[in-house]
Amino acid sequence: MKRKVLSAILIAAMTLSLAACGSKEAPADTAAPAEDAAPAAGDEEEPAPAGDAGSGDLITVGYAQVGAESDWRTANTESFKSTFTEENGYKLIFDDAQQKQENQIKAIRSFIQQEVDYIVVAPVVETGWETVLEEAKEAGIPVILSDRMMDVSDDSLFEAWVGGNFVKEGETCGDWLAEYLEAAGRGEEEINMVTIQGTIGASAQVGRTEGMANKLAEHSNWKMLEMQSGEFTQAKGQEVMESFLKSYDDIDVVICENDNEAFGAIDAIKAAGKTCGPDGDIIVVSFDSVKAAFESMIAGDLNATFECNPLHGPRVAEIIQKLEAGETVDKIQYVDEAYFDTSMDLEAILAERAY
Amino acid sequence: MNKTLKSITSKRLFLPVFCLALVLLINLFTRPDFFSIEIRDGILYGFLIDIINRASELVILAVGMTLVVSASAGTDISVGAIMAVSAAVCCNVLTGGERAATAYSNPLILGFLAAVLVGTVIGCFNGVLVAKLNIQPMVATLIMFTAGRGIAQLITDGQITYVRVESYKTLGSSFPGFPVPAPFIVSLVVVLLTAVLLKKTALGMYIQSVGINKKASSLTGIKAVLIIFLTYAYCGFCSGLSGLIASSRIYSADANNIGLNMELDAILAVAIGGNSLGGGRFSIAGSVIGAYTIQALTTTLYAMHVSSDQIPVYKAVVVVVIVTLQSPGFARWRKALAQKKAGRVTGKEAA
Numbered sequence: 187m188k189r190k191v192l193s194a195i196l197i198a199a200m201t202l203s204l205a206a207c208g209s210k211e212a213p214a215d216t217a218a219p220a221e222d223a224a225p226a227a228g229d230e231e232e233p234a235p236a237g238d239a240g241s242g243d244l245i246t247v248g249y250a251q252v253g254a255e256s257d258w259r260t261a262n263t264e265s266f267k268s269t270f271t272e273e274n275g276y277k278l279i280f281d282d283a284q285q286k287q288e289n290q291i292k293a294i295r296s297f298i299q300q301e302v303d304y305i306v307v308a309p310v311v312e313t314g315w316e317t318v319l320e321e322a323k324e325a326g327i328p329v330i331l332s333d334r335m336m337d338v339s340d341d342s343l344f345e346a347w348v349g350g351n352f353v354k355e356g357e358t359c360g361d362w363l364a365e366y367l368e369a370a371g372r373g374e375e376e377i378n379m380v381t382i383q384g385t386i387g388a389s390a391q392v393g394r395t396e397g398m399a400n401k402l403a404e405h406s407n408w409k410m411l412e413m414q415s416g417e418f419t420q421a422k423g424q425e426v427m428e429s430f431l432k433s434y435d436d437i438d439v440v441i442c443e444n445d446n447e448a449f450g451a452i453d454a455i456k457a458a459g460k461t462c463g464p465d466g467d468i469i470v471v472s473f474d475s476v477k478a479a480f481e482s483m484i485a486g487d488l489n490a491t492f493e494c495n496p497l498h499g500p501r502v503a504e505i506i507q508k509l510e511a512g513e514t515v516d517k518i519q520y521v522d523e524a525y526f527d528t529s530m531d532l533e534a535i536l537a538e539r540a541y
Numbered sequence: 542m543n544k545t546l547k548s549i550t551s552k553r554l555f556l557p558v559f560c561l562a563l564v565l566l567i568n569l570f571t572r573p574d575f576f577s578i579e580i581r582d583g584i585l586y587g588f589l590i591d592i593i594n595r596a597s598e599l600v601i602l603a604v605g606m607t608l609v610v611s612a613s614a615g616t617d618i619s620v621g622a623i624m625a626v627s628a629a630v631c632c633n634v635l636t637g638g639e640r641a642a643t644a645y646s647n648p649l650i651l652g653f654l655a656a657v658l659v660g661t662v663i664g665c666f667n668g669v670l671v672a673k674l675n676i677q678p679m680v681a682t683l684i685m686f687t688a689g690r691g692i693a694q695l696i697t698d699g700q701i702t703y704v705r706v707e708s709y710k711t712l713g714s715s716f717p718g719f720p721v722p723a724p725f726i727v728s729l730v731v732v733l734l735t736a737v738l739l740k741k742t743a744l745g746m747y748i749q750s751v752g753i754n755k756k757a758s759s760l761t762g763i764k765a766v767l768i769i770f771l772t773y774a775y776c777g778f779c780s781g782l783s784g785l786i787a788s789s790r791i792y793s794a795d796a797n798n799i800g801l802n803m804e805l806d807a808i809l810a811v812a813i814g815g816n817s818l819g820g821g822r823f824s825i826a827g828s829v830i831g832a833y834t835i836q837a838l839t840t841t842l843y844a845m846h847v848s849s850d851q852i853p854v855y856k857a858v859v860v861v862v863i864v865t866l867q868s869p870g871f872a873r874w875r876k877a878l879a880q881k882k883a884g885r886v887t888g889k890e891a892a
Contacts, residue, residue, distance in 0.1 A: 257700055257701070260699065260700065284691075383849060386849050386850045387850075412846055413848070413849070414843065414848070414849050415849030415850075415852075417798075419795065419798040420791040420793070420795065421787065421790055421791050421795075421798065421799075424790070424791070425591075425595060425839075425843075426843065428591055429588075429591070429840065429843035429844060432587070432588060432591075432844070433844065433846070446701075446795075449791070450791065457582075457584070457714065458581065458586065459581050459582045478641070478701075478703065481641075481705075
């Protein structure tokens with residue numbers, strides 16, 4: 187009896203989890219029927235998806251996305267969905283890997299089976315891709331990488347990489363700071379800085395720290411008091427800033443390697459009875475430029491934010507068009523990235539911002 | 542003199558307290574100002590305050606975890622995920638389904654109740670799996686550990702949900718006109734209520750006896766299944782409450798990061814507190830001290846300016862030392878050493 191109940195519950199749990207997966211993918215997946223049908227259909231029906239891909243003369247693109255981890259990721263997904271539409275001559279097969287590499291590898295294999303024309307991958311991690319990329323190469327399907335890089339011994343395994351230049355973002359931050367301090371008449375003054383780093387080892391952390399370090403070397407009057415990881419979260423950013431404020435009395439600049447850390451740092455600064463922002467004691471700058479960062483700048487807490495552009499779709503489409511025309515493309519392609527500070531018309535920018 | 546020393550060192554809580562003191566003492570040499578506390582803007586300010594403030598969520602989790610460990614000889618690994626779900630539910634109720642709101646769409650108390658209720662319901666779910674269906678605790682709670690963050694993502698559409706209302710920040714900062722951090726007060730209330738509940742009723746004894754021998758307890762008339770179920774439900778309640786505090790601190794629900802890896806810290810707190818993970822006898826005070834030790838370590842490493850890539854190494858070393866100090870193997874070795882010494886002394890006297 188007990189066993190029966192147990193098995194009944196297990197079966198219920200399994201169906202539930204299946205249903206949950208299904209419902210999660212459904213809204214995200216415009217080309218769901220084709221993708222769902224393919225693995226179930228087996229060998230006999232395999233030509234079907236390829237056939238219907240050819241019917242409308244659409245270019246079929248499979249996109250293996252990391253998952254929905256942040257606003258940035260959502261904007262990145264949206265960018266692909268709005269670029270690779272049927273009106274533009276594409277058919278997008280979208281796969282949400284829920285932050286798991288094995289799901290992405292499965293997705294790439296299913297793209298190969300469905301004989302898509304191009305595979306786009308935003309890898310979860312950098313390593314462990316050689317085998318599946320070789321399979322794609324054998325099938326003659328070009329692979330384009332978005333956002334993170336893959337660490338492969340043979341870089342002919344992928345056609346191109348599209349992403350942000352984190353080192354340049356760090357340098358832009360340094361340049362902005364130099365200009366801002368100059369304008370405030372503090373160009374020669376001794377400036378004390380602290381950095382709330384991202385998760386140690388993440389490419390955004392490594393690049394932004396390096397870019398800022400390059401600029402730090404150019405200014406002898408800038409002093410980096412301490413760098414500590416806030417793990418890209420608001421809670422940790424707050425905790426680390428609390429500690430910085432107790433250790434140093436005269437912090438002039440706080441550099442946060444993402445926006446969320448800055449929100450935490452701002453709370454900590456206020457709790458310690460200090461002020462920040464354009465009219466405050468402490469200058470706070472951050473990276474990524476999510477919507478909430480604009481709200482923080484409008485509120486007068488944050489000084490500037492340096493963009494990490496998630497709109498990779500158009501650039502990938504450009505690469506695909508070039509490849510279709512038989513042209514060669516550059517292996518490394520950076521997307522354009524801007525910065526925003528409180529001197530701009532932030533309300534207007536925020537109103538039309540996609541992410 | 543020797544006797545009083547011995548009676549102190551043989552106290553159950555001696556080792557956990559000793560370890561906490563040891564971690565704090567490091568600061569005496571590296572940062573003498575570590576122990577200074579001042580009042581700034583009507584709120585207590587200082588490293589020690591940071592410790593008692595930041596450890597609050599962990600303290601509450603550790604209380605629930607202690608009972609679970611004691612009664613079922615297993616751990617609830619879903620507490621971190623439950624925190625994320627309860628935070629997501631609370632913020633979603635308060636924003637009325639929006640991803641950011643500057644005014645409540647529902648009364649604050651409704652959000653709080655929903656969050657705590659959801660935590661308790663998930664705890665009950667775990668309780669049924671473990672107590673009624675006899676699934677191993679690790680496996681049973683693995684379900685919510687895996688699914689919890691997914692549920693939280695689903696509730697918040699995978700985005701961080703902000704509640705930008707001043708009063709929502711109260712629980713994570715301080716009550717107006719009261720200098721002690723609010724999270725600390727909440728955790729204090731939870732600890733005291735739990736202690737009173739366990740001491741004033743036979744519940745504490747029931748939990749221990751079920752943990753020591755479930756079958757024998759059942760034979761004496763204790764409803765073992767109910768007791769185990771209750772501990773999981775209570776652990777869920779604690780997780781929900783602690784998710785609420787974590788959410789209030791950042792006035793938002795971050796499904797990916799709220800309570801991340803907290804289940805491991807909660808288990809560690811129970812272990813550092815001198816409780817056996819094999820169930821049975823337990824000490825809530827021990828677990829609470831364990832939780833403060835973990836936070837004291839983090840805050841100390843920040844205060845010592847240890848760089849972020851080295852922090853995990855230092856933490857690992859300290860945890861290894863603490864756990865070794867408290868291990869039965871080490872105790873046996875110490876006893877053997879003491880006996881040898883005593884033997885030598887008596888030998889000398891005889892000569």
